[in-house]
Amino acid sequence: MEKRQELYAGKAKSVHATDDPDLLVLTFRDDTSAFDGERMESLARKGMVNNTFNAFIMEKLQAAGIPTHFEKRLSGTESLVKKLEMIPVECVVRNIAAGGLVKRLGVEEGKTLSPPTFELFLKDDAKHDPMINESLAETFGWATPEQLDEMKALTFRVNEVLKALFEAGGLLLVDYKLEFGLFKGQIVLGDEFSPDGCRLWDAKTREKLDKDRFRQGLGGVIEAYEEVGRRIGVHFD
Ligand code: ADP
Ligand code: CDP
Numbered sequence: 001m002e003k004r005q006e007l008y009a010g011k012a013k014s015v016h017a018t019d020d021p022d023l024l025v026l027t028f029r030d031d032t033s034a035f036d037g038e039r040m041e042s043l044a045r046k047g048m049v050n051n052t053f054n055a056f057i058m059e060k061l062q063a064a065g066i067p068t069h070f071e072k073r074l075s076g077t078e079s080l081v082k083k084l085e086m087i088p089v090e091c092v093v094r095n096i097a098a099g100g101l102v103k104r105l106g107v108e109e110g111k112t113l114s115p116p117t118f119e120l121f122l123k124d125d126a127k128h129d130p131m132i133n134e135s136l137a138e139t140f141g142w143a144t145p146e147q148l149d150e151m152k153a154l155t156f157r158v159n160e161v162l163k164a165l166f167e168a169g170g171l172l173l174v175d176y177k178l179e180f181g182l183f184k185g186q187i188v189l190g191d192e193f194s195p196d197g198c199r200l201w202d203a204k205t206r207e208k209l210d211k212d213r214f215r216q217g218l219g220g221v222i223e224a225y226e227e228v229g230r231r232i233g234v235h236f237d
Pocket of ligand 1: 008009011012013014015069081082083084086179191192
């Protein structure tokens with residue numbers, strides 16, 4: 001496999017073509033963004049930590065029967081993935097109230113959400129990733145009703161697998177965002193699962209061990225990501 005030209009440089013990852021038209025290389029950079037890219041900082045080791053963390057999670061999900069784009073980790077910061085036609089819709093599940101939900105609805109942070117909620121957002125930084133719904137997605141052609149049903153079902157299956165995994169490490173999976181795409185017509189989980197795109201709290205102290213440490217200027221961001229990884233069995237280089 002040969003890494004070829006860069007196709008896209010996102011806020012935190014770069015995407016390269018390969019000599020196989022069905023495969024891409026994702027390079028996890030140290031760049032860290034918040035507030036739709038308004039705040040950017042480089043955090044040493046983040047690329048390696050998130051690439052390693054993501055590889056571990058994607059393998060767990062694949063083993064649980066959830067189709068993912070993940071093929072293999074190529075190096076500290078690079079992974080080989082299937083090239084997907086990305087669906088520009090972000091799927092968010094929340095087990096505990098935090099972040100945007102608290103701001104929007106004024107519910108108390110930390111409230112258990114039963115049943116867990118499911119929300120859709122349009123992936124569009126310029127529009128600040130607005131909240132959307134199934135009707136808007138269908139009308140504007142972002143995803144079909146069938147694709148949305150499948151994305152929702154898969155997002156909740158991910159919840160079952162990962163809630164248990166994190167619980168065993170003394171962690172609460174508060175919420176998370178997933179992105180899906182199409183590979184030969186099939187809905188497949190893409191992008192990444194790392195503490196950049198989810199909230200994880202210590203189950204006893206409720207200490208925040210995710211990207212909120214960066215958003216809220218709490219410090220110790222990468223140390224927290226590594227701590228979470230270690231607790232669920234991730235080995236970092
Ligand atoms: P952003 O685009 O939000 O700044 P990143 O910096 O993480 O995000 O860039 C990675 C980009 O690669 C995202 O736009 C994501 O949707 C896209 N992507 C992730 N996985 C795949 C894949 N398997 N095939 C094609 N594109 C992908
Ligand atoms: O985090 P924020 O307050 O902006 O939004 P949210 O709706 O509370 O986010 C819910 C979950 O999805 C959090 O774990 C975020 O980290 C994640 N998310 C993300 O990774 N990328 C986005 N564009 C939006 C949310």
